[in-house]
Amino acid sequence: MNAAKTTSKDFLLAVEGLTVSFDGFKAVDDLSFYLDPKEIRVIIGPNGAGKTTVLDLICGKTKATSGSIKFAGKELTRLKEHQIVHSGVGRKFQTPSVFEDLTVFENLEVSYPQGHSVMGALAFKRDAAVIEAVEAVADTIFLSDALDQPAALLSHGQKQWLEIGMLLIQKPDLLMLDEPVAGMSVAERQKTAELLRRITKDHTVLVIEHDMQFVGDIADRVTVMHQGKVLSEGSIEHVKSDPKVIEVYLGH
């Protein structure tokens, strides 16, 4: 598939023949897909299709058995997690993982892309540029008023936003979000959709989501995964009318 495209070098992310096997079980099986710069791609699929594993593989949490992941021409499969982050890949986890013992400000400050080495973190100064960046991101994620609060006191939705903010401040080229609206109220969901639409202007985004309404709202293209493989790929309309997708995922 996508045979014509493999020759082109303009993709931001090119995943080819990616396979990972856990004790013989292939969670991701010879998977290939390609992201254009500034594209918003949503991955959908039934439980156990390997969606989260794909994100794990890209960000280095899980090591691939075979295949390649090229990001802006750089092979990611051999890099360590923090090196992948420095190449420009940001990852948000499914359950909000923020630093509960730190304030919102400190959460964002820790994520600021400076002073990442031990000595750098020792020498790091909270200068005007840092404060400005933190405040700008806090404004984007609706948390300007909560900067001095410990993150533990935030609501579930706010924690999700904070984690998205922690990615934004890293200024990644590729944002990967795992179910960003899971467990959110309707109002929070709408706000999140608005937030994502705003941030996707400057980023390439790879999202895993189940909420088809939300998927339709934000996706440029949709990849449907099933049993570790790509079942279908294309626009939301194309995917929705694909009989294979209806069979295994959407239902009749």
Next chain:
Amino acid sequence: MKSSSPLKWFASREGLYYLALALLLVVILPLALDPFRLNMVGKYLTYAFVAIGLVMCWGKAGILSLGQGVFFGLGGYCMAMFLKLEASTPEATAIQSTPGIPDFMDWNQLTALPWFWEPFHSLSFTLIAIIAVPVILAFVIGFAMFTRRVGGVYFAIITQAIAAILTILIIGQQGYTGGVNGITDLKTLAGWDIRTDAAKTTLYFVCVGMLFLCLFAARFVQNRKLGRILVAMNAQENRVRFSGYDVAAFKIFVFCLAAAFAGIGGALFTLIVGFMSPSFIGIVASIEMVIFCALGGRLSILGAVYGALLVNAAKSGFSESFPELWPFAMGALFIGVVLAFPNGLAGLYQSYVMPLEERLFKRKPKTEAAAPAPQKPVEKKDEGRDYDPMLDQYSPEKS
């Protein structure tokens, strides 16, 4: 606010805590105690170095080491080797079959000084080794464990095994190490007799001075971004990793820092107590060190000092009257801390004494609160959990 002027800092609440400790250690205890007791306090304080390291390593970063005695012992043995060589002049050891080597080597039929003892003729080498040897070992252990993502209980067990190995090694290699008796009969440090009362009092003050240096070093680290990363790593290691940090490097750093503190404490222990033996570095000693830290409050570097002082004072008190009961008392203490007040004395202080202080302090900072008005109400919303110099968790540091 904190860094603007050191004078202002001493008037802040956190500064007052440090002043109170300084007052206790520099003025009250030396005046109240005779040289013998003061020397004992000095010995307790050498354990406080280890406890401060454990606060950084275990309390902040969540790395529980049950082998801090190893680093304490290495620092102590480095010091003891230097002192022993100085005490083993050919004249003083003329009756030995090989004069000029430490007495225990002679008893074990050694006829020449082992190669690794040679550099300890030099005081400057010794002073470097006191920190470098523990740090190098901590680096090797940390590198081997943390880059392989060994953590939690497994790490604790491995550190405990290392404490056991080192003890067995020292006891087994009697000719090189002094065996189970340790290195004894130490006399002078660069010609200065360390056995007199005056010397012991001087050493006590040196110990207090070094302790404050280590306290400030620990405080510096915990107030930098590095300190926040350690706390963050404790709860959300993956998030730190995927925020672009090499988690293993930070763990190695804090483990080495704790080892350096322990090494300094060990060297001072040798000077103050006058000998070094394997019983101070093994598994039991290492676990006791964790208890000092836990009782003081594993999130508070000042609490660690009080923890080390109190547990050791209780140990001496108990052992003088009921020697066989101490292990039970200590066990009960540990269970009590874990069940009743997991944040130790610092936690108790925070929840019972601080509210009282809060009332006293409320009048004073009004002048200060006038300027940055918008932030103050948020801070006061949840007392105790918020700005809290003992734990130094959410201190809103403004540059």
